Amino acid sequence: GESVGLHLPTLSVQEGDNSIINCAYSNSASDYFIWYKQESGKGPQFIIDIRSNMDKRQGQRVTVLLNKTVKHLSLQIAATQPGDSAVYFCAEGTGGFKTIFGAGTRLFVKA
Amino acid sequence: DGGITQSPKYLFRKEGQNVTLSCEQNLNHDAMYWYRQDPGQGLRLIYYSQIVNDFQKGDIAEGYSVSREKKESFPLTVTSAQKNPTAFYLCASSYREGGTEAFFGQGTRLTVV
Numbered sequence: 001g002e003s004v005g006l007h008l009p010t011l012s013v014q015e016g017d018n019s020i021i022n023c024a025y026s027n028s029a030s031d032y033f034i035w036y037k038q039e040s041g042k043g044p045q046f047i048i049d050i051r052s053n054m055d056k057r058q059g060q061r062v063t064v065l066l067n068k069t070v071k072h073l074s075l076q077i078a079a080t081q082p083g084d085s086a087v088y089f090c091a092e093g094t095g096g097f098k099t100i101f102g103a104g105t106r107l108f109v110k111a
Numbered sequence: 112d113g114g115i116t117q118s119p120k121y122l123f124r125k126e127g128q129n130v131t132l133s134c135e136q137n138l139n140h141d142a143m144y145w146y147r148q149d150p151g152q153g154l155r156l157i158y159y160s161q162i163v164n165d166f167q168k169g170d171i172a173e174g175y176s177v178s179r180e181k182k183e184s185f186p187l188t189v190t191s192a193q194k195n196p197t198a199f200y201l202c203a204s205s206y207r208e209g210g211t212e213a214f215f216g217q218g219t220r221l222t223v224v
Binding site for chain 1: 117146151152153154155156201203211212213214215216217218
């Protein structure tokens with residue numbers, strides 16, 4: 001069936017370093033991919049999205065890369081800060097209503 | 112401030128009881144969603160609604176019911192038919208057309224005692 005998974009459940013980085021969170025997806029028909037950040041006890045917050053006709057998109061301190069050949073998505077966070085500590089979810093969707101979420105990667109930022 | 116509000120934050124239910132979780136948004140969004148989150152898992156879609164008086168089952172709708180009588184409100188009832196209701200429930204909303212971004216509430220943690 002369709003699934004969105006993550007390579008690493010936990011990632012630990014030093015403050016100031018760059019973080020890379022990876023995600024594999026299986027539905028080649030997905031129109032869009034999204035990254036969300038979820039802090040403990042809170043709802044997910046939108047970070048950035050990318051359409052299937054793009055391979056890179058940049059935001060503030062974040063970059064999302066899409067490799068459709070190998071069905072891989074990544075989120076790069078530049079100069080990681082303690083406030084970036086959270087669980088990061090990738091998600092994929094088609095048509096806008098049945099977005100499928102991955103299990104999440106927990107990012108720890110060491111001071 | 113515009114946003115999406117869920118209440119209560121914590122809810123305890125006895126076995127065999129129905130409970131209703133509230134979700135209200137003032138973002139003028141057409142679409143609203145309910146997700147369930149279990150430890151170590153992603154979000155799973157329970158129900159979604161694209162417009163008032165219309166809603167569709169998601170992937171795990173059994174044991175749940177919803178209504179959409181107003182654009183701003185999308186309450187979720189967890190019925191006694193839901194065999195494993197203990198979870199973190201998240202409500203979200205988005206524009207019906209265009210953009211992918213969904214805005215989430217702060218969640219309701221439901222525990223069966």
